[in-house]
Amino acid sequence: MPDPKLLECFPAPSDTPFIIEHVNEEFTSTCPKTGHPDFGRIILRYQPAKVCVELKSLKLYHQSFRNEGIFYEAVTNRMRDDLAVAMKPAWMQVITEWKGRGGIHSRITATSGPVPPEWARG
Amino acid sequence: MPDPKLLECFPAPSDTPFIIEHVNEEFTSTCPKTGHPDFGRIILRYQPAKVCVELKSLKLYHQSFRNEGIFYEAVTNRMRDDLAVAMKPAWMQVITEWKGRGGIHSRITATSGPVPPEWARG
Amino acid sequence: MPDPKLLECFPAPSDTPFIIEHVNEEFTSTCPKTGHPDFGRIILRYQPAKVCVELKSLKLYHQSFRNEGIFYEAVTNRMRDDLAVAMKPAWMQVITEWKGRGGIHSRITATSGPVPPEWARG
Amino acid sequence: MPDPKLLECFPAPSDTPFIIEHVNEEFTSTCPKTGHPDFGRIILRYQPAKVCVELKSLKLYHQSFRNEGIFYEAVTNRMRDDLAVAMKPAWMQVITEWKGRGGIHSRITATSGPVPPEWARG
Amino acid sequence: MPDPKLLECFPAPSDTPFIIEHVNEEFTSTCPKTGHPDFGRIILRYQPAKVCVELKSLKLYHQSFRNEGIFYEAVTNRMRDDLAVAMKPAWMQVITEWKGRGGIHSRITATSGPVPPEWARG
Amino acid sequence: MPDPKLLECFPAPSDTPFIIEHVNEEFTSTCPKTGHPDFGRIILRYQPAKVCVELKSLKLYHQSFRNEGIFYEAVTNRMRDDLAVAMKPAWMQVITEWKGRGGIHSRITATSGPVPPEWARG
Amino acid sequence: MPDPKLLECFPAPSDTPFIIEHVNEEFTSTCPKTGHPDFGRIILRYQPAKVCVELKSLKLYHQSFRNEGIFYEAVTNRMRDDLAVAMKPAWMQVITEWKGRGGIHSRITATSGPVPPEWARG
Amino acid sequence: MPDPKLLECFPAPSDTPFIIEHVNEEFTSTCPKTGHPDFGRIILRYQPAKVCVELKSLKLYHQSFRNEGIFYEAVTNRMRDDLAVAMKPAWMQVITEWKGRGGIHSRITATSGPVPPEWARG
Amino acid sequence: MPDPKLLECFPAPSDTPFIIEHVNEEFTSTCPKTGHPDFGRIILRYQPAKVCVELKSLKLYHQSFRNEGIFYEAVTNRMRDDLAVAMKPAWMQVITEWKGRGGIHSRITATSGPVPPEWARG
Amino acid sequence: MPDPKLLECFPAPSDTPFIIEHVNEEFTSTCPKTGHPDFGRIILRYQPAKVCVELKSLKLYHQSFRNEGIFYEAVTNRMRDDLAVAMKPAWMQVITEWKGRGGIHSRITATSGPVPPEWARG
Numbered sequence A, B, C, D, E, F, G, H, I, J: 001m002p003d004p005k006l007l008e009c010f011p012a013p014s015d016t017p018f019i020i021e022h023v024n025e026e027f028t029s030t031c032p033k034t035g036h037p038d039f040g041r042i043i044l045r046y047q048p049a050k051v052c053v054e055l056k057s058l059k060l061y062h063q064s065f066r067n068e069g070i071f072y073e074a075v076t077n078r079m080r081d082d083l084a085v086a087m088k089p090a091w092m093q094v095i096t097e098w099k100g101r102g103g104i105h106s107r108i109t110a111t112s113g114p115v116p117p118e119w120a121r122g
Helices: A054-061 A073-089 B057-065 B072-087 C056-065 C072-087 D053-061 D071-089 E055-063 E072-087 F055-063 F072-087 G054-064 G071-089 H054-061 H072-087 I053-062 I072-087 J055-063 J072-087
Strands: A009-011 A018-030 A037-047 A051-053 A090-100 A104-112 B007-012 B018-030 B037-047 B049-055 B091-101 B104-112 C007-013 C018-030 C037-047 C049-054 C092-102 C106-114 D009-011 D020-030 D037-047 D052-054 D089-103 D105-114 E009-011 E019-029 E037-047 E051-053 E091-101 E104-114 F009-011 F018-030 F037-047 F051-053 F093-099 F104-112 G009-011 G020-030 G035-045 G051-053 G092-103 G102-114 H010-011 H018-030 H038-047 H051-053 H091-101 H104-112 I009-011 I018-030 I037-047 I051-053 I092-102 I103-112 J009-011 J018-030 J037-047 J052-054 J089-102 J104-113
Touching: A009 J072, A018 A054, A018 E072, A018 G035, A037 A073, A037 G020, A051 A054, A051 A073, A054 E104, A073 A090, A073 A104, A073 B018, A104 B057, B018 B057, B049 D020, B072 B091, B072 B104, B072 C018, B091 H038, B104 C056, C018 C056, C018 G051, C037 C072, C037 G071, C049 C056, C049 C072, C072 C106, C072 D020, C106 D053, C106 H018, D020 D053, D037 D071, D037 J018, D052 D053, D053 H104, D071 D089, D071 F018, D105 F055, E019 E055, E019 F072, E019 H018, E019 H038, E037 E072, E037 H018, E051 E055, E051 E072, E055 F104, E072 E091, E072 E104, F018 F055, F018 I018, F018 I037, F037 F072, F037 I018, F051 F055, F051 F072, F051 F104, F051 H072, F051 J104, F072 F093, F072 F104, G035 G071, G051 G054, G051 I103, G071 G092, G071 H018, G092 H051, G102 H054, H018 H054, H038 I092, H051 H054, H051 H072, H072 H091, H072 H104, H072 I018, H104 I053, I018 J018, I051 I053, I051 I072, I051 J104, I072 I103, I072 J018, I092 J009, I103 J055, J018 J055, J037 J072, J052 J055, J072 J089, J072 J104
Parallel strands: none
Antiparallel strands: A009 A051, A018 A037, A018 E104, A037 A090, A090 A104, A104 B018, B007 B049, B018 B037, B037 B091, B091 B104, B104 C018, C007 C049, C018 C037, C037 C092, C092 C106, C106 D020, D009 D052, D020 D037, D037 D089, D089 D105, D105 F018, E009 E051, E019 E037, E019 F104, E037 E091, E091 E104, F009 F051, F018 F037, F037 F093, F093 F104, G009 G051, G020 G035, G035 G092, G092 G102, G102 H018, H010 H051, H018 H038, H038 H091, H091 H104, H104 I018, I009 I051, I018 I037, I037 I092, I092 I103, I103 J018, J009 J052, J018 J037, J037 J089, J089 J104
């Protein structure tokens, strides 16, 4: 079950703005309608304010979706919301890219705060 | 027969604007003039307002075109219209890309609402 | 002989502006100077006003150039003119790309109406 | 010897502005310092005013450089000048790309008239 | 242990602004949580003010991270800070790209001073 | 020893502005610290004012660096300076791209005069 | 838990030898040492004797490994054994390709019966 | 210091011959002459007899070379020998591929037992 | 001047046959006819008997050709002979690949001892 | 006019058999029927007996075909014959690859002596 308490943060090592991108190529959850597994790729891109998410805790948080029946759109917004609460970043993008199911592949983009224009297409 | 009643929606999981893209690599309808099958790829890209289209229902809706004799242009606009009625999205693009027939391949783009400039070429 | 009467149109399935692209990978005409065949690729891109060109009729229209001795530039402008008369589109691009003849390959771009900037290079 | 009299023009088939691109992959001239052959690729891109250059005559004009000892820069500007005299185009780009000689390969771009910004890098 | 005293600078060979980019494909440090090695690529891009960093000293400085337990974010900001102190450049970007750990690969971008817009995405 | 007297110029064959690019894939100098050879690629891009540099003389000038112990940054600025003195171009870019040494590869960009925006990233 | 009873077979539609290949790009199990998920690709290639495995049942069988803690080598041999019992094929190859874990990616090949030489490398 | 005691084995899950390949993209040791780090890729390919090497223990064994000054050839043969002692495989290949040092990249192949001909080039 | 005394050998770390490949991407010598530099790539592949060539000494040996006027064929055979004397390998291949000069690029292969058939084309 | 007297040979630098390959990317002759230029690529591969052809003399020999009207097949066999007379190699392949003329591109292979099987396809 998606568990935001797994997310651990540490103080950003600098006050100067900088950008962090984590790409998880190995994400899986399950479809709430059919119970079949979904496979995808998760991109997290953000400018920290005070804290950064610790990478291993992010991985464990992602793994907590493994057996959850949940829609793509909900995964994406849930991650955006959980990470926004945990980190309160200057801005953030969560992009989920899903491998085909029945021939359809999908990409969902949720954001928080003012994303700079050079990242507009994700 | 294309059947918009197959489309099911669910409440958008967030009020914060986000973007959804579904790409169906396996679409088929039939040519109204020759009766031969057409094969194509359907791209749906939108920012939801209140609701999102459920993916399996989208697939079934796409499958309802299978034995319909219908022009490329009509497929594209019909989908845009049916989805606009069903979802009333903030904006939407429907792009259909058709494999060659007699050496000619085609791409049709229909939109609804104000598409952001970074998506102008589809 | 290029025969614009082959072009058949049908009412655009929507009043909302949309964009159509047809790419014919298998076009042939003949060189008016040498009588040798020319081979090329024809791109038609347009926003319909009231009507769309029917795809099979477009193919037959293209085929009517097969034994015509005609320059690249004339093919391109003739198509633009014939299609402009037949469809009166909001805007249109006709691009012809010609395989090499004596080591020279060519690309001709003719337009009608205000082509949006994202298509400026064709 | 480069012979601009080989260039033949024909009336542009339309008054509506259009763009023509001819790419000759098989150009050769000779180095005026060493007498060795140079090999290159010639790109001619222009918007005709009243006339277009006929393609076979362009090929013969290119072939007339075959045994001429002439620098890359002079080839490029000479072609631009000869074609500008012959065609008086609305605008024109002549780009020559030269295979390596002693490990150095080169690219020269000469223009005539106002080249649109989308072609600024050639 | 990361050792900024390893960084040696030499006077910039010109007062005219110029841009320097060094890409280290072979960087390694260790994870402070697991002790496992991390592998990455470091991009340093800057416009010097008075001095440039000497390349071999940069390599030795990078090597001083080899057995340090340090987070990705800290590596990136530490390098930016150490180099900013050592060189006081007109502007600088430090980008670290990290190979996958548990399926997640990362990219961190820290900057100093006004980075020109053409480098905005790194 | 780098010898700018090797550079020979000839009058630009046209007063109309044009652009010249010479790319030397086979450059070598030596490292002033270790004595080991460095290998790189030199890009010279410029708009001539009155004169152009003759290609063979440019090659010989490049070869004069063969056994010189000199830093990357100095090679780049030296070439920019020597060529600026010899040609006084309207604008000029000298870009040097260096193969890896100890896993680090580099790229240095020096300019003279107002480089047009389409060449801003080199 | 891997469940071979999920495998369903149907009579081979021909006595003439033929070859079947199923590639599952979306396989996941878990590591028995760390509990972390493993992600991989499963290739099944065989010549049926009397029966073929039904594709959906194969998918469900693969999914039954989802939460099993099991080594790569055991997955591969277990699948080979379960399928050999279920189908008694003329020959069979099971190849598992595993995404990196700590920088190491793996490929395991298990066979049953005489694999023809053209498939010797898998 | 390379430590073969880190290698742990487990019983091969089948008596039927099968092939295992582990590729470590992130290997580093140090040069015994210069002390500089070396970076490489290690391929282990073998047919087990009674036991297989456990993957995490292989990773730790590889990591034990991190600060060892050792030649490429010695790394390769040492691994082959340590693994042959630990596993006594039916046959084995150890291939090390090393990133460039001073422009030279290397590949060393050591084997144990009769490698099948389809793997002869590694 | 090519100096085989630069070659240093060390005892092969194993009696079991193994194969070593060193590829130098950055070789340069000079043409004995024109004095211009030649650039190439040197592949050394061998099975050691008692000794291996030490990598840094091989690099210095290669560098000793830097200012030598010598034909491609002589470079290749000289290296084969010098290395055969120094190492007395079980078998050896020296392959030199030369960048274009006047449009011609070359590849020379010299061998010593019985090269296995899988390496017959180099 | 093709002139075999341009071919100069020098003694093979070794009695041990070795293989030489020269690839000329910039060959041109003319078509005897139309007078138009032909462009191609010439591959010469041989094992010398007593002598090797000197590279610059080979280039001049190739250049002597520049204005000769001669068929592809005749170019190939003439080169094979001229080089066989000049060098009496152990074996030799001459392969000519011709760019398209009227859409047809060609490849001609002529040999002398016993070509080893690994080069049988050229």
